[in-house]
Amino acid sequence: MLTMMEGYIHSTESCGTVDGPGIRFVVFFQGCPMRCRYCHNPDTWQPNVGKTMTVDEILTEMESKKEFYTHGGITCTGGEPLLQIDFLTELFTRCKELGIHTCLDTSGITYNEKPETLAKMDKLMAVTDLIMLDIKHIDPKTHQWLVAQPNEMILKFAEYTARKKVPLWIRHVLVPGITDKQEDLRNLGRFIGRLSNLQALDVLPYHTMGVVKYKNLGLDYPLKDVPAATKDEAIKAREIILEGAREGRHELVEELKAKQKQAE
Numbered sequence: 001m002l003t004m005m006e007g008y009i010h011s012t013e014s015c016g017t018v019d020g021p022g023i024r025f026v027v028f029f030q031g032c033p034m035r036c037r038y039c040h041n042p043d044t045w046q047p048n049v050g051k052t053m054t055v056d057e058i059l060t061e062m063e064s065k066k067e068f069y070t071h072g073g074i075t076c077t078g079g080e081p082l083l084q085i086d087f088l089t090e091l092f093t094r095c096k097e098l099g100i101h102t103c104l105d106t107s108g109i110t111y112n113e114k115p116e117t118l119a120k121m122d123k124l125m126a127v128t129d130l131i132m133l134d135i136k137h138i139d140p141k142t143h144q145w146l147v148a149q150p151n152e153m154i155l156k157f158a159e160y161t162a163r164k165k166v167p168l169w170i171r172h173v174l175v176p177g178i179t180d181k182q183e184d185l186r187n188l189g190r191f192i193g194r195l196s197n198l199q200a201l202d203v204l205p206y207h208t209m210g211v212v213k214y215k216n217l218g219l220d221y222p223l224k225d226v227p228a229a230t231k232d233e234a235i236k237a238r239e240i241i242l243e244g245a246r247e248g249r250h251e252l253v254e255e256l257k258a259k260q261k262q263a264e
C-alpha cells in the first residue's frame, strides 16, 4: 500500500553504530525547537524546509541495505523527530509491520499533557521498541540557559515512557563546567533511578567537532572557550549518576513499602 504522507528529512545514514542496538538505518528529521549550546547539527534546526520523503521512500532506501539491519533496525533522530509525530508514527507503524526494530532518539521537548498530544504519543509508543532520551540538564535554570527551553515537560515525558513501559536509554552529554557538577549528576541519577523502564545510561563526552558547521552557517559558536571532555571524565560522571540512580531506586522502594503499610 502506498502512502502519500511526507516528512521533512534532513538526511539518512545507512550504517549507524551508536544510535541504538546493532547496526541502524538512521533517519535525521528536520526541525528542532531546542537550541543546545553544544548542538552539532544546527543545520537541522529550521522546521518545514529542505528535502521531503515519503514513508515508502525511506523504507525502499532501507530495504536496499536490508542485510545490515538483521540485528539492528531503524533509528529516528534529528533535529527532533517528535515535531513530525504523525509522520514518525506512520513510519514506525510500517516498520513494525515489516518486523523492523524501531528506536526514537529524542529530547522529549514536544511532550505535554493535552489529551490530543497524549493520544498521538500513545499511538507512537505502541510502535516504538526503544527510546533514547537526552536529558541535557537536571537543574531547571541551567537547562533553560543551556538549551533555551524548560526541562519540566522533558522529565514528565521520561515518566510517561515508564508508564507506557517502553524500554528507555538515557543519554547525557558531559560538558566541562556546565553539566559536570557532582550535585547535578547525582540529582540526575536520583531522577532516572525512579524510572522503571530504564535500561541503560550513556554519558557522552562533549566534543568540539560541531564548530566547523557553525562557521559554515555563519553562526557564532556559543561554547567557544569550553574544552572537550575526556572519556575518563565521562566514565567518572557516569559512576556518580549511577550512584544517584541507586539512591533514587532505594527511595522509591521505601515509598512503595510505606504506602503498602498504610493500605494494610
Ligand code: SF4
Binding pocket: 032, 033, 034, 035, 036, 038, 039, 040, 041, 042, 044, 078, 079, 080, 107, 147
Ligand atoms: S536537541 Fe539535538 S538537534 Fe536539537 S538543538 Fe539540541 S542537540 Fe541540536
